[in-house]
Amino acid sequence: MKKTLITVLIALLGQSLFAQQHSEQNHDKYVVPSDPKVKEKLNQWQNVKFGLMMHWGTYSQWGIVESWSLCPEDEGWCERKGPFKDNWYEYKKAYENLPKTFNPVEFNPEKWSAAAKNAGMKYLVFTTKHHDGFAMFDTKQSDYKITNTPFASNPRSNVAKEIFGAFRKDDFMIGAYFSKPDWHTDDYWWSYFPPKDRNPSYHPAKYPEKWKSFKQFTYNQIEELMSDYGKMDILWLDGGWVRPFSTIDSSVSWQRTIPFDQDIDMARIAKMGRERQPGLLVVDRTVSGEFENYVTPEQQIPDHYMPIPWETCMTMGDSWSYIPKENFKSARKLIHILTDVVSKNGNLLLNIAPSPQGDFHAEAYQRLEEIGKWMKINSEAIYNTRGDNEIGKQNKLVFTHNANTTYAIYRADEGESIPSTIEISNLALSKNTLMNLLGSTEKLKWTAKEGKVVVEIPEKLRKVKGSSYAWVLKIVRQ
Structure with a gap:
């Protein structure tokens, strides 16, 4: 009986994974951009092939998964650790006090840019704000930000601006990761109703003024990034459950759990972004349509060639965020991943997580150096190619x-x-x-x-x- 049950469970898991992967590889709903400047930028992006992603925030101090331990869901990545793990309210309070001790005194974005450039990377996507709502830029919409920490006395405390500037000087295309959900603002997780999961703690249709306020808050923060942080090539939006209810794909298990409409008016956001940044690529992840200029399978590579623009986002180690002891993939494995992705017509966005002090693991630099040696000889087979x-x-x-x-x-x-x-x-x-x-x-x-x-x-x-x-x-x- 146990053996039969295990067999059934394995079969069901296989079906679930197949459905998830099939959905991520289904390009029937892809909408080719009509704006000539967006088309031009998309072609440029498809030619550079290899990018660096960085998940960095106050969570690095605890060496835990980015943001997700705040989420009151019974999922492995939401597991709480430490002395407050048994009381969500105490845990959230302690987590949101992390900015009081965040002081990355080793911060040196030129070092990161030089290492990435030497490895053959040509574009950057940096987490300006993850789901926890902590801004790694000097937003005027909130005090929950990097410039309100002990690092504020450092002349380079607006780290997003410094990072974008350093990489831009090295001719990188620049991308801003931005989380649509924000678990810190009272307009998303309203303190009147304790949150039950990753979604708003209230029904947006019942409290339209509350939701309207959240939409404006989101718009304002993105407007800051598109206006005050130099030339921007990519707006990379995460948190795909914040979406119009009509866009939910019922073949994807996590999308079936979205309880209500969370439309933040992407048309307005994209219009504003492109007025300030002509040709801006907008990547509204997992929300098929005109605001997903390229698709982003996460931690996986499609099993076949895909004719649309796409990017595998993947960690160099096991974690998106910093953990003290990381299990980095070998240089051989990483080069094989890059060549596999490019041969199937995609880009590779490889994530490295800075420490709370503001630097990479030494081993991450070693991997970048090894990849760079290979790329110096063989990059002709990577750049400006198609799968x-x-x-x-x-x-x-x-x-x-x-x-x-x-x-x-x-x-x-x-x-x-x-x-x-x-x-x-x-x-x-x-x-x-x-x-x-x-x-x-x-x-x-x-x-x-x-x-x-x-x-x-x-x-x-x-x-x-x-x-x-x-x-x-x-x-x-x-």
Whole structure:
């Protein structure tokens, strides 16, 4: 009986995960932007491929999940820890007192930007405000902000402005992450009604003036970011349960739990944003339609090529927020993830979480350096390419394309040397096609037989190349 029950549960879980992934990969509802400047910006974004995300806030002091421990839901990521964990009211009070001790004296955004640029990253998305409502910028709408902490005496206390400025100087596209829900403001979690979950603690239709006030609060904060923080390329909105009720996708389990309409008038927000930032990409995550200029599967990679603009957002370690001991993915794994994403026509937004002192783990810098060494040789197969919907993944090979050039990326196992021959199916070539490995100008011999292209890697070149994370075969059709 127990074995049968376990089998049923596994099957149901598999169906749930399939439905969730299928929904995130369903691009039937994608709306191509009509604004020429947005189209141009979207094309630019699709060409840069690789970005840095940072989740940073007062929660880093406790080394806990960002914001979610405040949420009174029975979910693993909402688990409370510490001396106040058994009393939500005491816990919330202690959590909201964290700004009194937040003082990231090691803050140096130029160091982050240099490391990210060296790794080959070309755009940034920084958390200006997460669900807890703590603003990492000098908002005029609330006192719950970075410039009302011990760090306020630092001339760089408006950290969002400093971060955006540092990365902008290094030619990054700039994105502002902003949480639509705000669990600090009384206009969302109204103190008259204790919250039961992530949603407003009151019914917006019953208290329309309260909801109107929250909409204006949200608009005002986004307007500050779009007006006072320099050139902005991306408005990256999180908290997908804040949405018109009509947009709920019932095939996604978490969306079925949204109890009521939470329309914040995205048309008004987007219009304002683009008046101040022409061509602004608006990413209203999980809300299909004209205000989701690209889709954002989280911690997963679609299982097939997707023709629409998309981005996998993923953590370098296990956590979005800072934890003292992190389990970082290896450089090999991260490069394989990047090449997998790009081969399927996506971008990779890789998250690193700063510490409460204001710096990355040393190991995060090491990973960025290792990725950078690989990118300096092989970035041609990443930037300005589009994914492959012609050849198809073959064993260790994935493919990208740029005009008349195809890049075959051989993703090696640990300690593996480049093979003496590489075989590729579904590749039609003329006899004038030229091939070489990136990092070498030596022309490679190839033959076509029995429906396969066989590329020879001479022993001398194999010795020079040694072991690597991945090798890239450049195939140029004349």
